[in-house]
Each structure stands twice: as structure tokens, then as C-alpha cells.
Amino acid sequence: MKVVSAAEMRELDRTAIEDYGIPGVVLMENAGFQVVQVIRQMLPNVENKVVCVFSGKGNNGGDGFVVARHLYNLKADVKVFLLAKTEEISGDAKINMSIWENMGRKINIIDENYSFNDLRAVLAESELVIDAIFGTGFRGIPGPPAAGVIEMINHSGKPVVAVDIPSGLQADSGLVEGLCVRAACTVTFGLPKLGLVQEPGASYTGKLHVADISIPAFLYDKETLKRQLLTKELVCGWFQPRHPAANKGDYGRALIVAGSRGMTGAACLAAMSAARAGAGLVTLAVPSGLQKLVASKLTEIMTVDLPESPEQTIGSEALDVILTLAQRFDVIAIGPGITTHPETASLVRKVLPMLKIPCVLDADGLNCFAGYTEVFKLASAPLILTPHPGEMGRLTGNTTAEIQQRRLGITEKAAREWGVVLLLKGASTIIASPDSKVYINTTGNPGMATGGAGDVLTGIIAGLIAQGLNPFDAAGAGAYLHGLAGDLAVGQKGYRGLLAGDILDFLPDAIIETESN
16 A cells, blocks of 8 residues: 655645545545544444534644534534634635534634633543544644643543544654644544654554545556555565475575674574575574584574684685675575674675675674775665664664654655665664655554664565565565564563564564455
8 A cells, every 4th residue: 555745635625626626625525524433433323422523724623523513414413623713714625614604613723812611521431532623734732722722632641543544643654843732533534644653752643544536547647656564465465375395495595694703692593584484494603613603503594604803703814705605595694693793894895796696784794894985885785774773873873752753854865865675673664665665564563672673674575585586576575574473473472572583483473464454
């Protein structure tokens, strides 16, 4: 499913209205009606139930008047509150406000003279709250009286249905700079907005419903809409069934270059994850003094020793060994547990431009390029970077907080400038391609914030590339499966007890679920 910015959605609305002749008031009617359908799922019998509708002065407020009218027709006790003067309402919103007034229904104007004690009493007796205060054009911090109303809604304890987007949430970034409505569910129109599927916005959105309001569906296929949500249907479509006569050579060879003294776990997790993701053959290359140790832990993985530094990291003399090895493989992953030892870091920076196969670069493999990102542009084969926000900050010169505030924009820009597939880990993992395409992932949970989880993801992506997925799709599918495995694991292990090995153990179940009809 495509996911859009506020501007992209406005252009879709404009096209439907001006090019296809669908009146804006029809789109507004459809939007309000779809909200009511969701409400009826939450509250099957609304008769005599008190429902509070809070409307602003824009089109979002107009949607609120449509919702109010339909609920009134269902015999709900609807109380409408307008956070503006009636003379400020115009266009399609005014049409629907006038219908409400023509029906003899009251509009409660909330301004500096309105008693919030009265509002508190009304909220106390209500069954449901409809938030139609601000729409997708909102930016900044809600001021009075909206801030006070939002605070009272959030403290009322009543379930809230947000119309298109929770009021106070910024549609493009998911940022919340002041007060914001915490919705039980959000009914958004046409396509999901970026802020609804990125944190912290996703936490304010509640359950997300995407409603059809009769915009011609083929408009959603426009090439200019380059961002997509990762879904089971999308990811499943990238997998090919296995031929009955297949052999291990048909599913690719993955080389994992990883590990150092005290960091063999990262190497083993990455290698096993590549195998569990379906790669036909996986080889783990580690510093020579560690080969026997990892070989004793891994029965399904081949191991190779690499020249090592005095500190048992990968040594500079490993350059030719890695390049010769890589000639026999379909993909290489570099980074888990290798450290940023000067000898190792120099080696990694030298080997990257010389590789002829796709490379997944993670963990300390990324940290080796802090201050050297120009080397990424020298890569002659596809390069997939998988940083967490801290690593991304070191690569870009930003703080972790700055990365988190502008996750999408920074990731898209860096992918274009460096010419790489860039996967920024975290809640709502973002995967950007050099040609500005983006996947946003919605699987995963806080329990996955545990050591080694990133190493599992590295292995999964490498394993998928080995089987023939293109690097961008492999990164997207890897993020989806990794998150889904974590979601399945947390059901048995809980958030606090979840380990990276649990994600690995549940990876086959995640693949089965994704491929099932």
C-alpha cells in the first residue's frame, strides 16, 4: 500500500475534484460516512449514546459535521463542539455545518468564554469522542482553545476516533511538538499519511483504518508516489516457490565477514540468520584464532579463517583473502562484531570499492566509515547499509536525536547522495533506494531492542539477496520478516525476556506466515 505526504494527498484530492469531476462535498460526505462505519464496529448500538464531536474550521471539521449528522440519524445523542466562529467556516465544511444547523441541531462554540467545567461534565457522560479539530495541514503546537480541549479529551478516559489524523500530529513526520489527541483508532482517507506510520505518530494513531472515499483507485498507482508500506501481500509476492528438483546451489551462497575476540556471538547470529532465511550455502569468515570456536557452535555453517591483528580482529592481510573468497559467492555481509580497530577499519574501507557482489554493511562495518562516507560512492556493486540511529548519526554528523526527528528525510537524502540502499532501523524501519523509492515497515516491537537483533537482520538480508531478491526488496523483506519474527517470539517470551536468538528461532515461522494465503 502506498503511503503519502499531506501534499501528495492534497494533489490526489485536487485531481479527483478538478480532473474527474467528483465534487469536494462528495468526497467529504464519503469520508464522514466511512468514519461512521468504523464507529459502528466499535459501538454497534449508538442509540441514545452520548457522542461528542469536536470540529475545527477546516475540511477536517467539515468531515466532523458529516459524522455528527449520520450518528444523529442513527439516534445517537450527538453534541457538536466547534473550535472556531461559525463565520470562519467556508466551502464544503460550511455546507455540512449549515445542514447540521438546518436540522435544528445545536453547535457549541468553544472560545475564551466557554466553560471547561461544562465540557468536562459532557465528556464524563459520553461514550465516544470524535476528533475532527485539525487535519493534515497542521504544523507546530496547538494553541488555545485547542490545547485545552485536547488535554481534556486525553484525560477523559473515553475512546477517541480521529478523523483522518489525530489533532496535533504532523502528517509528514509523525512529530508531536505539543499536545496531541491519543486516539483509539484513526480513520484516514484514501491512503495512509506518513505521520501515521512513523513514531511517535503511530503511538497516537491507535488502530489505523484506511477508508475509500471514491478517489479513482488508479491514481494511487502514479509513479510519483514512491513510498510504500511493507505488507504481507507485498512481501509474499517477492518469493518464488521452490522447484522440486532444486539443490542447495540454486539458492545462493552468502559470505559473512564478522567477529573478533569477545564478539563471536554477533558473527554466529548473522551466519545462522542467512541460513534460516533460505540461503543455500553460508560461509562465516572470522579471525583465524576464533575459527575453531565458531565452528564448534555452528554445525550447518562452513567457516574460514582470516589473517588477524594482534588483538584478534580481522587483520590488514585479509584483503586478498576476502576478495578471492568473494568470487565464489553471490553476496557478502561485513560488520557484525568486527570492531573499529584501526587495522580492521582500514581493511574494510579498502575492500568495499573492490567488491563485485552486493554487500550488506552493518554494525562496526558502518562505524568504520564515519568520516569516510565518500567511499560509498566508489562501490561498483550494490551496497546495502543497515544503521541504527546512533550509527546513522556518526555517518551523517547528526546527533541521534536529530536523526530520530527527521528519520525519513535524512534517510532518503543519504540514500540518494551515497547511491546505496539505506535501511534505518528502529520503530517503523525505513528503507530507501538511490532512486527515491521507500519502504516503511510496520512489524516489530520494543522487545527487539536487544543486543544481537541487528546481526540477525543483517543475515536475513544477505540470505534473501543470495536467493535472487534485488537489494532493495531484500532489505524491505528482511525488515518485515525480522519484525514479524520478533512479534511471534514476543507472544511466548514477552518484551523483557526477548533475545536475538528468539528472533532467529521464530524466523521460519515468520516466513511460513508470510507465504501462507
